[in-house]
Amino acid sequence: xxxxxxxxxxxxxxxxxxxxxQTKVKAGTPHIKENRSAYGEVTGIIGMSSETISGSMIxxxxxxxxxKIVANMLMEPPKxxxxxxxVDAVGEITNMICGGAKAxxxxxxxxxxxxxxTMVVGKGVEISHYSSDPTVVIPFETDNGSxxxxxxxxxxxxx
Amino acid sequence: xxxxxxxxxxxxxxxxxxxxxQTKVKAGTPHIKENRSAYGEVTGIIGMSSETISGSMIxxxxxxxxxKIVANMLMEPPKxxxxxxxVDAVGEITNMICGGAKAxxxxxxxxxxxxxxTMVVGKGVEISHYSSDPTVVIPFETDNGSxxxxxxxxxxxxx
Numbered sequence: 351x352x353x354x355x356x357x358x359x360x361x362x363x364x365x366x367x368x369x370x371x372q373t374k375v376k377a378g379t380p381h382i383k384e385n386r387s388a389y390g391e392v393t394g395i396i397g398m399s400s401e402t403i404s405g406s407m408i409x410x411x412x413x414x415x416x417x418k419i420v421a422n423m424l425m426e427p428p429k430x431x432x433x434x435x436x437v438d439a440v441g442e443i444t445n446m447i448c449g450g451a452k453a454x455x456x457x458x459x460x461x462x463x464x465x466x467x468t469m470v471v472g473k474g475v476e477i478s479h480y481s482s483d484p485t486v487v488i489p490f491e492t493d494n495g496s497x498x499x500x501x502x503x504x505x506x507x508x509x
Numbered sequence: 510x511x512x513x514x515x516x517x518x519x520x521x522x523x524x525x526x527x528x529x530x531q532t533k534v535k536a537g538t539p540h541i542k543e544n545r546s547a548y549g550e551v552t553g554i555i556g557m558s559s560e561t562i563s564g565s566m567i568x569x570x571x572x573x574x575x576x577k578i579v580a581n582m583l584m585e586p587p588k589x590x591x592x593x594x595x596v597d598a599v600g601e602i603t604n605m606i607c608g609g610a611k612a613x614x615x616x617x618x619x620x621x622x623x624x625x626x627t628m629v630v631g632k633g634v635e636i637s638h639y640s641s642d643p644t645v646v647i648p649f650e651t652d653n654g655s656x657x658x659x660x661x662x663x664x665x666x667x668x
Contacts, residue, residue: 386596386630394639397556397565397624406556406625437545441639465556465624466565466661467639471545475631480553480600502625 351486351503354458356380359407359501360488362450366443367492371422378489386476389498392416392432393477394444397465398452398503405462405503406479407451409444415495416440432471441467447499460503510645510662513617515539518566518660519647521609525602526651530581537648545635548657551575551591552636553603556624557611557662564621564662565638566610568603574654575599591630600626606658619662 360377367375389410398405411419413432420439421428429436444467452464470477479485479502488499519536526534548569557564570578572591579598580587588595603626611623629636638644638661647658 386593388629395554395627397558397627399556399558399622399624401622404623404625406627408627434545437635437637438639441637445639463558463560463622464563465558466563466663468554468556468565468567469637469639470547470629470634471636472631472634475629475634476596477630478596478600478628480597480604480626480628504625 351484351501355455355460355503356486356488356501358451358454359447359499361454362447363488363490363499365450366446367419370443370446371419373419373422373492376491378491380486380488383485383487383500386478388475388477390415391471391473392437392440393470394440394467395470396444396448396467398448398462399465400462402506403460403462403503404506405501407448407499407501408477409440409447409497409499411440411497412495415492415497418492418494437469437471440469510643510660514614514619514662515645515647515660517610517613518606518658520613521606522647522649522658524609525605526578529602529605530578532578532581532651535650537650539645539647542644542646542659545637547634547636549574550630550632551596551599552629553599553626554629555603555607555626557607557621558624559621561665562619562621562662563665564660566607566658566660567636568599568606568656568658570599570656571654574651574656577651577653596628596630600628
């Protein structure tokens with residue numbers, strides 16, 4: 351994936367978490383995914399597709415990071431564990447990040463629609479993208495723990 | 510989801526597993542998903558989207574079922590555990606099932622494109638779909654264990 355395809359995901363992530371959850375976010379250096387491991391305990395997965403593009407994006411949070419982010423979103427004290435409300439918030443965050451990236455990418459003529467997010471909860475889960483194109487991992491830090499965004503975007507061969 | 514939207518997933522699943530893996534498949538009665546649990550140890554997730562539709566489909570296999578299905582696909586003895594080749598096969602099966610359903614649904618004017626499949630490996634993983642519409646679960650039996658297909662398809666509100 352070219353930098354012009356990665357930056358929209360980076361910017362949208364910072365924007366969504368900082369705006370929705372008043373949580374300062376520091377992006378690390380994007381790199382290529384080398385293994386199947388998921389990063390965190392709660393992961394949102396969303397598909398992107400059009401006649402010319404297919405892709406998938408995941409946002410994977412450590413327990414600590416997402417509990418604080420959701421607390422900030424709801425303006426409540428952090429919950430002690432991942433519950434339905436937290437899982438739903440991860441679905442919403444996933445949708446909003448990918449929606450933000452979609453709007454930016456449309457400007458450079460990469461147009462696609464968003465599928466319905468799916469959320470995965472579990473420790474030591476392995477997640478991989480079924481694609482011959484590399485997956486880009488963008489690490490993020492908050493004051494209360496870290497999370498990653500992974501994106502895989504391929505241009506379909508026209509038939 | 511109406512029956513006319515469920516049957517294409519049921520038919521495509523039977524067709525893909527029986528054709529690609531020479532494995533007899535018996536479909537059970539579809540029902541509405543009531544909890545967040547994933548069914549099996551290996552799950553393929555795929556997004557569907559267009560300007561009018563968004564959705565997600567998962568195929569979740571028990572260890573035993575997928576090891577035998579992949580063995581039949583590769584015409585080799587079953588592997589002892591889930592490895593990269595099995596995970597890739599789940600991605601391919603997910604793609605083919607959803608591709609089959611897509612072709613059938615296009616005939617009744619429900620048109621969408623497929624996103625890139627994502628594969629999740631782990632025991633006791635919880636998976637849910639971020640949608641206010643119900644998720645339909647279709648259970649399947651083989652001689653070597655069972656698996657499920659879940660589909661969630663929503664018509665977008667036009668703005």
